[in-house]
Amino acid sequence: xxxxxxLVQEFRDILVIRSDITQALREKRVHVNNAITLDxxxxxxxxxxxxxxxxxxxxxxRLRGLDIEVMYREPGMLVMLKAPGVSQPDVExxxxxxxxxxxxxxxxxxxxxxxxxxxxEKGVRSLVVVVxxxxxxxxxxxxxxxxxxxxxxxxxxxxxxxxxxxSAVTTHTMKAAAAASAxxxxxxxxxxxxxxxxxxxxxxxxxxxxxxxxxxxFPSDVFDHTCVHVESIVASSSVGxxxxxxxxxxxxxxxxxxxRRLLYELHHPVVGTQNHARPLPNHRDKGxxxxxxxxxxxxxxxxxxxxxxxxxxxxxxLSVCARETKFHAQRQQRDNAEIDRHADQPQGEIxxxxxxxxxxxxxxxxxxxxxxRAFMVTRDTLIPRPSTETxxxxxxxxxxxxxxxxxxxxxxxxxxxxxLGTGSGCILLSVLLGAPTACGLGVDISxxxxxxAMRNTQLHMLQDRAALEPGTFLGFSVDAAVLxxxxxxxxxxxxxxxxxxxxxRMHKAIKMxxxxxxxxxxxxxxxxxxxxxxxxxxxxxLSSKGCVALEVGxxxxxxxRRIFLGWDEIDARRDSQGFLRVLVFxxxx
Numbered sequence: 001x002x003x004x005x006x007l008v009q010e011f012r013d014i015l016v017i018r019s020d021i022t023q024a025l026r027e028k029r030v031h032v033n034n035a036i037t038l039d040x041x042x043x044x045x046x047x048x049x050x051x052x053x054x055x056x057x058x059x060x061x062r063l064r065g066l067d068i069e070v071m072y073r074e075p076g077m078l079v080m081l082k083a084p085g086v087s088q089p090d091v092e093x094x095x096x097x098x099x100x101x102x103x104x105x106x107x108x109x110x111x112x113x114x115x116x117x118x119x120x121e122k123g124v125r126s127l128v129v130v131v132x133x134x135x136x137x138x139x140x141x142x143x144x145x146x147x148x149x150x151x152x153x154x155x156x157x158x159x160x161x162x163x164x165x166x167s168a169v170t171t172h173t174m175k176a177a178a179a180a181s182a183x184x185x186x187x188x189x190x191x192x193x194x195x196x197x198x199x200x201x202x203x204x205x206x207x208x209x210x211x212x213x214x215x216x217x218f219p220s221d222v223f224d225h226t227c228v229h230v231e232s233i234v235a236s237s238s239v240g241x242x243x244x245x246x247x248x249x250x251x252x253x254x255x256x257x258x259x260r261r262l263l264y265e266l267h268h269p270v271v272g273t274q275n276h277a278r279p280l281p282n283h284r285d286k287g288x289x290x291x292x293x294x295x296x297x298x299x300x301x302x303x304x305x306x307x308x309x310x311x312x313x314x315x316x317x318l319s320v321c322a323r324e325t326k327f328h329a330q331r332q333q334r335d336n337a338e339i340d341r342h343a344d345q346p347q348g349e350i351x352x353x354x355x356x357x358x359x360x361x362x363x364x365x366x367x368x369x370x371x372x373r374a375f376m377v378t379r380d381t382l383i384p385r386p387s388t389e390t391x392x393x394x395x396x397x398x399x400x401x402x403x404x405x406x407x408x409x410x411x412x413x414x415x416x417x418x419x420l421g422t423g424s425g426c427i428l429l430s431v432l433l434g435a436p437t438a439c440g441l442g443v444d445i446s447x448x449x450x451x452x453a454m455r456n457t458q459l460h461m462l463q464d465r466a467a468l469e470p471g472t473f474l475g476f477s478v479d480a481a482v483l484x485x486x487x488x489x490x491x492x493x494x495x496x497x498x499x500x501x502x503x504x505r506m507h508k509a510i511k512m513x514x515x516x517x518x519x520x521x522x523x524x525x526x527x528x529x530x531x532x533x534x535x536x537x538x539x540x541x542l543s544s545k546g547c548v549a550l551e552v553g554x555x556x557x558x559x560x561r562r563i564f565l566g567w568d569e570i571d572a573r574r575d576s577q578g579f580l581r582v583l584v585f586x587x588x589x
Contacts, residue, residue, distance in 0.1 A: 123287030152294030425453030
């Protein structure tokens with residue numbers, strides 16, 4: 001390892017930033033085996049590296065690397081504002097270090113440690129009360145328990161928060177909300193409800209919430225001393241709305257956690273990656289959009305006035321709100337443009353429906369463009385995506401190869417296509433429109449979706465070449481109605497492949513689409529396994545040269561290839577964003 005790289009790795013406590021290393025080398029304070037050398041010197045095993053350090057300079061260097069500001073001071077106590085990324089040990093080290101550099105008179109009181117009174121969370125911009133010695137800490141903790149210390153916190157939360165709802169929050173309502181959330185989690189997991197040993201009533205025991213309070217050293221009535229005020233609500237392109245709240249918390253050593261838990265149980269979690277928070281899809285920075293903006297408390301000295309410290313809202317909060325508002329306006333423009341584009345379609349019902357914020361424009365207009373043509377959609381059908389056009393292109397390419405082989409062998413016949421899980425019919429009809437001699441069958445489990453597919457068949461005047469039948473992924477190969485159209489030269493399918501875990505993190509507008517067309521069990525692979533099982537059950541559903549073209553989710557290609565192990569992969573295509581989107585398999589001869 002070169003000397004400079006070694007210094008960066010092993011001397012970060014005293015050479016905090018790269019300019020400190022450069023300065024130490026320039027001043028010839030770095031020695032290797034008692035000799036001055038270049039920063040590019042290659043170190044060997046057994047070399048001794050020494051750095052001559054001015055103690056005060058080392059302290060200044062480390063403080064420069066910590067974004068900490070003293071907001072208030074009195075003998076034996078500091079109130080410090082620390083940035084995200086600064087830990088509790090950093091804060092407790094910085095307090096005496098700052099005083100030593102400034103040569104405070106009070107530092108001769110002894111060698112007592114400096115202790116942070118309130119909990120320091122690394123990912124949160126916090127006001128921290130730091131006191132010298134155990135005696136002062138005990139006094140401050142008593143003030144905290146008595147409710148004499150009030151923290152003010154500003155945060156950005158998911159959704160549109162109702163002021164009346166948050167104003168009515170008490171510890172009792174929080175326990176009820178926590179119990180309801182636990183019940184919903186049990187039901188979603190398919191487990192059995194437990195019985196509360198305390199009340200004897202069915203459902204998860206509220207004692208779990210009490211245990212959480214005890215574990216975090218919160219008093220049982222902490223939420224009775226917490227107030228939330230909704231400052232503003234801004235539109236968001238990714239979650240519909242964001243709420244900016246300002247809250248006050250008393251009697252809590254970790255007020256940030258109190259606020260996060262309160263908003264989480266109200267289904268308006270703080271934007272962030274910590275416990276009881278949830279990130280925005282397009283904002284996954286570590287930490288949380290939550291910051292301490294004020295602190296009010298009595299002084300430890302009777303002759304001092306009450307302490308009141310204020311801190312500005314971080315500029316990052318304002319930029320996130322401005323960005324979300326901008327993206328929302330751009331999205332509204334795109335949605336309105338799509339509505340206007342299809343306003344002349346009589347089937348769109350645009351005259352009877354106003355654009356509702358967050359509702360996909362395709363559902364408002366009743367139309368969606370796909371492969372350059374308009375298709376009717378309703379909430380019973382998945383909205384066609386541009387990425388699925390890759391599946392149509394792959395299907396048409398296979399049909400072209402089939403026709404070319406048949407011309408050579410002299411055994412030409414109209415290619416037979418099946419669209420498995422047809423939905424609105426856009427894939428089947430787009431393939432038929434691109435292959436004028438082909439005929440096809442659309443299969444779907446939803447009769448409502450088949451009705452929309454029939455309307456699209458009529459819209460594009462393909463009634464003579466397209467048929468529709470109800471069916472499932474697992475049973476289509478032995479369904480008598482389906483087999484009347486077999487064997488098929490190509491089965492195209494855009495199956496549901498979103499896992500239950502992923503759908504929970506997606507935009508709420510996506511959840512308006514039919515779940516049966518989006519979500520699959522087994523981590524998203526259930527439909528692929530059922531299709532493979534159906535093809536193994538009746539291989540005759542495919543012609544001798546027939547193939548299966550499947551749309552796959554992002555990073556799912558390895559799993560799909562394992563499911564179709566033993567088949568020949570004859571094509572793989574990427575969508576316009578560069579993701580592998582379509583795999584085509586053919587049974588080996």
